[in-house]
Every structure is written in structure tokens, then in C-alpha cells.
Amino acid sequence: MQVESKAKLAPLTTLRLGGPAARLVVARDAEELVAAVTGSAEPVLLLAGGSNVVVSDAGFAGTVVLVRSAGVRAQRRGELVEVTAEAGHSWDDLVAYAVAEDLSGLECLSGIPGSVGATPIQNVGAYGQEVSDTIRSVTVLDRHTGEVRSMAAGECGFGYRHSAFRGTDRYAVLDVTYALRPGRSSGGLRYGELSRVLGVEPDGSAPLGDVREAVLALRRGKGMVIDEHDLDTRSVGSFFTNPVLDPDQWAELRRRLDEDPPQWPEPGGRTKTSAAWLIERAGFAKGYGRDGVAISSKHTLALTHRGGGSTSALLALAREIRDGVLARFGVELVNEPILVGEKL
Ligand SMILES: Cc1cc2nc3c(=O)[nH]c(=O)nc-3n(C[C@H](O)[C@H](O)[C@H](O)COP(=O)(O)OP(=O)(O)OC[C@H]3O[C@@H](n4cnc5c(N)ncnc54)[C@H](O)[C@@H]3O)c2cc1C
Numbered sequence: 001m002q003v004e005s006k007a008k009l010a011p012l013t014t015l016r017l018g019g020p021a022a023r024l025v026v027a028r029d030a031e032e033l034v035a036a037v038t039g040s041a042e043p044v045l046l047l048a049g050g051s052n053v054v055v056s057d058a059g060f061a062g063t064v065v066l067v068r069s070a071g072v073r074a075q076r077r078g079e080l081v082e083v084t085a086e087a088g089h090s091w092d093d094l095v096a097y098a099v100a101e102d103l104s105g106l107e108c109l110s111g112i113p114g115s116v117g118a119t120p121i122q123n124v125g126a127y128g129q130e131v132s133d134t135i136r137s138v139t140v141l142d143r144h145t146g147e148v149r150s151m152a153a154g155e156c157g158f159g160y161r162h163s164a165f166r167g168t169d170r171y172a173v174l175d176v177t178y179a180l181r182p183g184r185s186s187g188g189l190r191y192g193e194l195s196r197v198l199g200v201e202p203d204g205s206a207p208l209g210d211v212r213e214a215v216l217a218l219r220r221g222k223g224m225v226i227d228e229h230d231l232d233t234r235s236v237g238s239f240f241t242n243p244v245l246d247p248d249q250w251a252e253l254r255r256r257l258d259e260d261p262p263q264w265p266e267p268g269g270r271t272k273t274s275a276a277w278l279i280e281r282a283g284f285a286k287g288y289g290r291d292g293v294a295i296s297s298k299h300t301l302a303l304t305h306r307g308g309g310s311t312s313a314l315l316a317l318a319r320e321i322r323d324g325v326l327a328r329f330g331v332e333l334v335n336e337p338i339l340v341g342e343k344l
Pocket of ligand 1: 053114116118223226233236
């Protein structure tokens with residue numbers, strides 16, 4: 001296993017921010033991953049694509065385990081094909097593989113950076129699909145028991161940008177199995193903007209390759225596909241989750257507005273609304289920022305590092321936006337990325 005002391009973490013994150021790690025270990029397969037996590041007496045941080053972490057300027061005073069396992073295997077099971085990928089495998093390579101193999105279920109999740117193993121952590125989702133729609137099981141190292149075991153989807157506690165793996169360092173994900181449907185067309189497309197650009201009815205389907213290309217084009221237009229030459233993509237994607245409000249909070253929000261906010265029904269009589277919409281109406285426009293950090297010029301939800309910035313500047317901007325939305329609308333925005341050594 002490759003080990004480094006005082007390793008720079010900023011280049012390993014999509015924000016290009018954060019101080020050093022006391023130690024960095026590279027795990028190239030599941031066995032090395034288990035050994036690195038169980039063998040460390042210090043605190044451990046698992047890092048893969050670094051596209052959903054905000055690391056403190058002080059860095060991490062423990063061992064960072066860089067997940068670099070790769071590989072995919074597929075097996076027919078009844079009407080479905082189970083595709084298992086190692087935790088460190090590139091997520092978008094897996095989506096491209098599924099589309100090329102005529103397997104549907106992941107195509108709307110094209111262009112999301114990072115690794116397979118991180119997808120269950122926040123139940124990655126976009127354009128009407130979430131990984132919980134297709135995840136069959138997740139192989140984990142349970143650090144409480146030291147046991148490697150398979151967790152069925154039902155045990156994973158999936159919700160909107162949430163799972164049993166989030167907010168705990170109990171589990172190291174070793175691989176993930178997705179159950180995909182053979183065929184050249186997607187399932188019903190649930191996202192209006194995507195159906196419109198593909199020219200299909202809401203809930204209609206389209207060829208997998210067309211869906212992938214349409215999603216990539218939409219995402220590029222919003223700075224949501226990593227591009228070294230585009231500072232709008234130096235982000236963690238959406239910085240805030242869309243608020244899910246109970247009926248009282250929803251009524252209070254509507255009382256404070258003279259127009260109807262975007263709304264999607266959620267279980268339990270709750271309503272999801274758009275964080276980007278609230279941020280804009282609270283007075284924070286695209287491009288707003290200072291000290292080397294700013295709201296993306298293409299997407300209000302992405303906070304970006306323009307060069308010469310710091311994690312403390314990024315979090316100061318995030319706090320200003322959160323506090324502004326709270327004061328204006330009474331809604332508290334919550335960060336989507338994992339904050340390492342920091343709080344919002
Ligand atoms: C431009 C851009 C667009 C994005 N768009 C989307 C989007 O549309 N939808 C969406 O949901 N997300 C999006 N994201 C966020 C991010 O890409 C995803 O959350 C992705 O799954 C993170 O993968 P990663 O490998 O980079 O994780 P990392 O950032 O390396 O890690 C994230 C968290 O997962 C933990 N972790 C990583 N690997 C493992 C493992 N093997 N076992 C246990 N814990 C692990 C880490 O400790 C950390 O807490 C976007 C990010 C960017 C930069």
C-alpha cells in the first residue's frame with residue numbers, strides 16, 4: 001500500500017481547497033481498503049473523488065484513505081442484470097458502461113463526478129433518478145464489528161440525499177450492486193426539463209444514449225460537469241439541499257411570499273421546494289462572492305472556488321446565504337456536502 005506523510009488534500013478535491021492530511025494511504029482494492037481502515041489507530045477519513053467534501057483549511061489530523069479500487073462485473077438474475085462495481089470505480093464510467101451494454105436505470109445520473117462507493121452515502125440523484133431506485137445491495141466493512149457484510153437496499157435507510165451511511169464513519173463501502181433492466185430505452189422520464197429537450201411526453205421513455213447525451217448537455221450548461229477550464233465547475237455541485245417543509249413551515253413560507261414557490265409533494269404531507277429559488281429571492285445573484293469564492297455564474301446552488309480562496313471564505317459565503325434565506329423566509333438551508341473539521 002502506498003503511504004505518504006503530510007499529504008496535500010486540496011488537489012484531491014473538486015473545490016481545490018483544504019489543508020494537508022497527517023497521513024495518506026492509497027487503497028487499490030477492497031482488501032487494501034479493509035486493511036487501511038482497520039489498521040489505523042488514528043481517525044480515518046475515506047476520500048474517493050473528493051467531489052462532495054469541504055475540508056478545513058487546517059486539514060485532517062489523521063489518516064486519509066484514498067479509495068482507488070476499480071472493476072465491474074455483471075450477472076443476469078431473472079429479468080434483471082445485477083452490476084457490481086468496486087467502491088473506487090468512476091461513477092460516470094459505470095453509467096457509460098451501463099448505457100453501452102443496453103442496461104437502463106442509471107442514464108439520468110450521467111456526468112456526476114466521483115466514485116461508485118460514495119453514491120449510496122447521500123443517495124445520489126439527478127434528473128428524476130436516484131441510486132436507491134436501482135441499488136440492490138451494498139458490501140460494507142462495519143467498523144463497529146469488524147465484519148464485512150452485504151446490506152440489502154432495505155437496510156440502507158435511503159431518503160432524499162440521505163442514507164444510513166451518512167453522518168457516521170461506521171461503514172466503509174467496498175462495492176455496490178445495482179439491478180438494471182436490459183433494453184435500449186430508458187424507463188419513464190420524471191424530470192420535465194429532460195423530457196422537453198428529448199421531445200417526449202412526461203413519463204415517456206427515450207433511447208439510453210440520447211438520454212445520456214441530453215443529461216450531459218443540460219448539466220454542462222449549468223456547470224455541473226467537471227471541466228478544468230471552467231471555474232464554475234470548481235464546486236461540490238449543489239451546496240444546499242432543497243428544503244423539505246412540514247405543513248406549518250410551508251404555510252409560513254407562502255405567507256411571506258407574493259408568488260408561488262416551486263413545489264413537489266413529499267411523503268407525510270410535506271413539501272419540497274427549491275433552495276436555488278429561495279436564494280435568488282433572498283437577494284443572492286449568480287456570481288455573488290468575494291475572497292476568491294463565489295456563487296457559480298451558471299447555477300445559484302453551486303458555490304465555487306475562483307482561485308486564491310480558502311475553505312473559511314467558502315463557508316463564510318455559505319453562512320451569509322443561509323442566514324439571509326432564514327431571515328427573509330424562515331427556512332433554514334442545510335449543506336449537502338460533508339464538512340471535514342468544520343461546521344456551517
Ligand atoms: C460538478 C458537480 C456536480 C455534482 N452533481 C451532483 C448531482 O447531480 N447529484 C448528486 O447527488 N451529487 C452531485 N455532486 C456531488 C458528488 O459528486 C456526489 O455526492 C458523489 O457521489 C461524491 O463522490 P466522491 O467519490 O467524490 O465522494 P467524496 O467527496 O470523496 O466523499 C464524499 C463522502 O463520502 C464518503 N465516502 C467516499 N467513499 C466512501 C466509501 N467507499 N465508503 C464510505 N464512505 C465513503 C467520504 O468519507 C465523504 O464523507 C456533484 C458534485 C460536483 C463537483
